[in-house]
Amino acid sequence: MPSMFAINADDVRSAARMLSGIAVRTPLLEYAVLNELAGRRVLVKFEGAQHTGSFKFRGAYNRLARIEEAARAGGVVAWSSGNHAQGVAAAARLLGMRATIVMPSDAPAIKKENTEALGAEIVLYDRQTESREDISAALAARLGATLVPPFNDPFVIAGQGTVGLEILQQAEAAGAGLGQVLVCCGGGGLTAGVATAIKDADPSIDVYSVEPSAYDDTARSLVSGRNETVAAGAYSICDALLTPSPGEMTFPINQALLSGGLAVTDEQVKGAMRFAFEKLKLVVEPGGAVALAAVLYSLAPRTERATSVVVSGSNVDPELYASIISWR
Amino acid sequence: MPSMFAINADDVRSAARMLSGIAVRTPLLEYAVLNELAGRRVLVKFEGAQHTGSFKFRGAYNRLARIEEAARAGGVVAWSSGNHAQGVAAAARLLGMRATIVMPSDAPAIKKENTEALGAEIVLYDRQTESREDISAALAARLGATLVPPFNDPFVIAGQGTVGLEILQQAEAAGAGLGQVLVCCGGGGLTAGVATAIKDADPSIDVYSVEPSAYDDTARSLVSGRNETVAAGAYSICDALLTPSPGEMTFPINQALLSGGLAVTDEQVKGAMRFAFEKLKLVVEPGGAVALAAVLYSLAPRTERATSVVVSGSNVDPELYASIISWR
Numbered sequence: 001m002p003s004m005f006a007i008n009a010d011d012v013r014s015a016a017r018m019l020s021g022i023a024v025r026t027p028l029l030e031y032a033v034l035n036e037l038a039g040r041r042v043l044v045k046f047e048g049a050q051h052t053g054s055f056k057f058r059g060a061y062n063r064l065a066r067i068e069e070a071a072r073a074g075g076v077v078a079w080s081s082g083n084h085a086q087g088v089a090a091a092a093r094l095l096g097m098r099a100t101i102v103m104p105s106d107a108p109a110i111k112k113e114n115t116e117a118l119g120a121e122i123v124l125y126d127r128q129t130e131s132r133e134d135i136s137a138a139l140a141a142r143l144g145a146t147l148v149p150p151f152n153d154p155f156v157i158a159g160q161g162t163v164g165l166e167i168l169q170q171a172e173a174a175g176a177g178l179g180q181v182l183v184c185c186g187g188g189g190l191t192a193g194v195a196t197a198i199k200d201a202d203p204s205i206d207v208y209s210v211e212p213s214a215y216d217d218t219a220r221s222l223v224s225g226r227n228e229t230v231a232a233g234a235y236s237i238c239d240a241l242l243t244p245s246p247g248e249m250t251f252p253i254n255q256a257l258l259s260g261g262l263a264v265t266d267e268q269v270k271g272a273m274r275f276a277f278e279k280l281k282l283v284v285e286p287g288g289a290v291a292l293a294a295v296l297y298s299l300a301p302r303t304e305r306a307t308s309v310v311v312s313g314s315n316v317d318p319e320l321y322a323s324i325i326s327w328r
Numbered sequence: 329m330p331s332m333f334a335i336n337a338d339d340v341r342s343a344a345r346m347l348s349g350i351a352v353r354t355p356l357l358e359y360a361v362l363n364e365l366a367g368r369r370v371l372v373k374f375e376g377a378q379h380t381g382s383f384k385f386r387g388a389y390n391r392l393a394r395i396e397e398a399a400r401a402g403g404v405v406a407w408s409s410g411n412h413a414q415g416v417a418a419a420a421r422l423l424g425m426r427a428t429i430v431m432p433s434d435a436p437a438i439k440k441e442n443t444e445a446l447g448a449e450i451v452l453y454d455r456q457t458e459s460r461e462d463i464s465a466a467l468a469a470r471l472g473a474t475l476v477p478p479f480n481d482p483f484v485i486a487g488q489g490t491v492g493l494e495i496l497q498q499a500e501a502a503g504a505g506l507g508q509v510l511v512c513c514g515g516g517g518l519t520a521g522v523a524t525a526i527k528d529a530d531p532s533i534d535v536y537s538v539e540p541s542a543y544d545d546t547a548r549s550l551v552s553g554r555n556e557t558v559a560a561g562a563y564s565i566c567d568a569l570l571t572p573s574p575g576e577m578t579f580p581i582n583q584a585l586l587s588g589g590l591a592v593t594d595e596q597v598k599g600a601m602r603f604a605f606e607k608l609k610l611v612v613e614p615g616g617a618v619a620l621a622a623v624l625y626s627l628a629p630r631t632e633r634a635t636s637v638v639v640s641g642s643n644v645d646p647e648l649y650a651s652i653i654s655w656r
Contacts, residue, residue, distance in 0.1 A: 027355040029377055048609030049357055110606070277649075278438070281376030281611040281642035314609035321605075322650030 005256070006154045006249035009200035012161035012193060015062040019162055022094070023058050024050050026163075028170035028308070033279045038295050041176050041306035045167050046282060047313060052114065054240070054288070054313030055163055055190055056080075056087030060148065062159030064091045067146050072097050074144035079103070079132040081239050082111025083287075083313050084150040089120035100143065102136045108239060108317045151189030152247045161193025167308050168201050178205050179305025182262070182291035184312045185209035185218050186241040188250030194310065195257035206259035208300060210290040212236035212266065217245045218254060219261025227251065237266045240287030240313060262300060264293040270324050272296050276311070277325045285316035333584070334482045334577035337528035340489035340521060343390040347490055350422070351386050352378050354491075356498035356636070361607045366623050369504050369634035373495050374610060376642030380442065382568070382616070383491055383518055383640050384408075384415030384478075390487030391476050392419045400425050402472035407431070407460040409567050410439025411615075411641050412478040417448035428471065430464045436567060436645045479517030480575045489521025495636050496529050506533050507633025510590070510619035512640045513537035513546050514569040516578030522638065523585035534587035536628060538618040540564035540594065545573045546582060547589025555579065565594045568615030568641055590628060592621040598652050600624050604639070605653045613644040 029044045047055040064076060075098030078088040085101040092099035099120040103112060104127040116122055125135050140147045149156065164181070171178050181198055183191045188209070195207040209218050214236045220228040229245040236242060246254065264272075269286050272293035276284040284292070291309040294300045300307065357372045375383040392404060403426030406416040413429040420427035427448040431440060432455040444450055453463050468475045477484065492509070499506050509526055511519045516537070523535040537546050542564045548556040557573040564570065574582065592600075597614050600621035604612040612620070619637040622628045628635065 024358070027357065029355065030352070031377070032379055046609075049359070051360055053607075053609055274646075277611055277646065279381075281374075281381055283605055283609040283611060318602075318605065318654040322654045326646040326650045 005253050007158045007161070007193070007196055009196055011154060011158035012165055012197045015155070015158040016162045016165050018062050018065055019058055019159065022061060023162070025166060026050050028167060028174065029280070030174065031280055038307065040303065042295055043171055043174065043176055043306055043308040044280065044292070045163060045308055045310045047163065047311060048283060048288065052086035052090045053315045054083040054087065055160055056083040057090055058162050059156035059159035059189060060084065060087035061091035061094070063148050063153055063155040064088070064095050064097060066155050071146055074146060075099060076148045077102070077136050077140040077143065077145045078148040078150070079136045080150055081242065082107045082115070083240050083315060085115040085120065086111060086118060086315070088148050089115050089118035093119050100139055100145065102132050102139065108315065110317050111315050114315065151187030152249045154249065157189045157193045157250060159193070160190040161197045163190065163310060164194035164197030168198065171306065171308060176306040178202070178308060179303035180206040180208065180300060181308045182208050182210050182294050182300055183310045184241060184287060184290045185211050185261070186243040186287070187247040188218055188254050189247065190310070190312060191258070192250040192253035196253060199257045207257060208259055209254060209261045210294045211261065211263050212238040212241055212269065212290065213263040215241055215243065216261065216263040219263050221246050221251060222255060222258060222261045237269060238287040238290060240285065241290070262294045264290050264297065264299060268293040268297050270327070273324050282311065283314045283316065283321070284311050285313050288313040333581050335486045335489070335521070335524055337524055339482060339486035340493055340525045343483070343486040344490045344493050346390050346393055347386055347487065350389060351490070353494060354378050356495060356502065357608070358502065359608055366635065368631065370623055371499055371502065371504055371634055371636040372608065372620070373491060373636055373638045375491065375638065375640050376611060376616065380414035380418045381641060381643045382411040382415065383488055384411040385418055386490050387484035387487035387517060388412065388415035388476065389419035389422070391481055391483040392416070392423050392425060394483050395474050399474055402474060403427060404476045405430070405464050405468040405471065405473045406476040406478065407464045408478055409570065410435045410443070411568050411643060413443040413448065414439060414446060414643070416476050417443050417446035421447050428467055428473065430460050430467065436643065438645050439643050442643070479515030480577045482577065485517045485521045485578060487521070488518040489525045491518065491638060492522035492525030496526065499634065499636060504634040506530070506636060507631035508534040508536065508628060509636045510536050510538050510622050510628055511638045512569060512615060512618045513539050513589070514571040514615070515575040516546055516582050517575065518638070518640060519586070520578040520581035524581060527585045535585060536587055537582060537589045538622045539589065539591050540566040540569055540597065540618065541591040543569055543571065544589065544591040547591050549574050549579060550583060550586060550589045565597060566615035566618060568613065569618065590622045592618050592625065592627060596621040596625050598655070601652050610639065611642045611644065611649070612639050613641050616641040
């Protein structure tokens with residue numbers, strides 16, 4: 001009987017084998033100052049130390065490495081606001097493949113620059129008037145390239161899920177009994193992958209998605225049971241999480257496995273970025289700070305056991321970062 | 329026959345036992361982008377993740393925990409530009425002791441605030457006209473307190489040396505054969521402690537001190553064999569490393585064990601801080617960035633084997649940090 005879900009825990013373990021020695025096993029960090037504030041152990045999974053500064057390399061590499069030899073010459077096409085772009089570009093470089101990335105013209109400069117520096121070709125589009133999916137599909141057809149979606153792909157979801165496997169192993173090594181895991185959520189690939197790994201190992205651990213409050217489509221969809229969409233013209237500082245509705249492949253997994261969806265305001269995101277600067281000494285981008293914000297502002301349900309928060313990425317333009325950390 | 333040195337490797341191992349489960353075992357991080365740039369494996373020991381944001385907690389706790397029961401009621405007095413202050417304050421809080429810290433009036437605000445937040449009392453002095461040693465000694469006498477020097481103390485040096493023990497263990501776990509270790513140097517306590525641990529384990533590993541070029545007293549002393557002093561009015565952005573001459577206890581160790589002393593300019597320090605922001609995603613204070621700068625600007629002798637750089641601290645005022653990372 002085929003699974004009703006795009007992936008299962010075996011797929012995440014397979015991804016872990018594919019990524020072994022290639023992706024960074026990022027640290028799970030613990031700070032007394034954060035534990036005191038939260039009133040419990042908080043374990044910070046720092047994906048800023050991953051190749052290209054976010055978790056996206058995991059799913060990208062796991063996807064590209066599965067492309068058959070005959071199809072590799074055509075290269076890959078992906079669309080992304082920046083972190084998936086860099087992940088795909090880095091994976092393509094390692095595997096000797098061409099990469100073309102469709103990016104919104106208002107993506108952070110650091111993400112565009114880094115993607116180009118990794119050897120990818122960038123095609124810009126207007127987020128308000130053009131369809132990145134259409135542009136990407138046309139490009140892929142013309143180039144004979146493989147499309148690498150940011151989240152609606154089983155290998156991508158499984159690759160992101162290796163974050164969850166590592167959290168389980170590292171929390172055990174730290175002697176911490178996990179009660180909950182908080183994961184940022186755009187299209188839901190990281191959340192679905194991590195939840196698949198965590199719930200397979202221990203169904204008593206609660207996994208929550210965390211979104212910007214203006215882009216809380218997954219939280220509302222979890223409540224209504226339908227695919228909810230954000231309002232037109234919605235804005236959040238979290239450029240990595242601006243996905244208007246849950247993914248077709250990711251939402252069924254998240255619906256089945258998540259204990260709920262949390263949402264944080266942009267002000268809380270900025271507060272978490274400042275806290276990470278002042279106390280954790282980690283650079284965190286807005287979208288990477290939402291799970292930490294949920295702990296800092298007591299938005300996650302209380303647990304006696306430890307909480308792990310995924311800090312998913314750290315690619316933020318210096319001017320924006322400077323303005324956020326020096327605000328009083 | 330007594331050792332000619334203030335400490336030996338057994339003292340570092342004893343400190344490691346004292347700090348076990350109390351100090352943070354900070355991560356040893358590796359980044360492909362840094363390896364490519366350096367042309368060899370570079371392992372970053374990130375002491376920003378230590379309690380109070382720098383390695384200083386290690387030596388402070390190892391010193392305070394050795395104070396006999398009868399003397400604990402008198403509390404401790406320390407002088408420091410900020411990181412030792414916070415380390416002593418945090419250790420005193422854990423051990424239930426009073427702490428009074430003599431700090432220069434121009435110390436970074438974040439260091440003063442954090443020291444007070446840890447429950448210590450601060451006494452300010454003028455770096456240009458007053459003697460912190462005299463003020464501290466008078467205070468200690470009046471309070472019946474134990475003086476905790478920032479580097480001229482065997483327990484302090486041994487505590488800092490646990491950074492070196494961890495580097496050895498973590499580099500081995502990462503399968504990296506170490507060729508050299510680069511350590512920032514103010515009074516020389518961290519350098520002496522780390523060198524003691526490293527050279528005891530493997531004399532073929534070269535250990536280098538790294539100083540700001542305006543405060544290169546240890547580098548020059550290593551060359552001349554005498555205790556050299558920096559010029560009056562010397563300036564560096566590295567507030568944590570403004571020690572005018574090598575320490576009495578630390579220099580004999582450093583003279584015997586170091587392969588040389590390196591120096592970096594303030595511009596190189598800023599470049600390393602920007603690199604850490606952009607690529608490593610780590611917040612690093614000026615004094616914490618000198619060893620990284622030595623690798624980035626190819627100032628360390630070439631080695632085929634891996635280099636470990638100690639990023640010793642991350643306590644930097646947001647305004648200064650903002651101006652450094654957003655400089656173009």
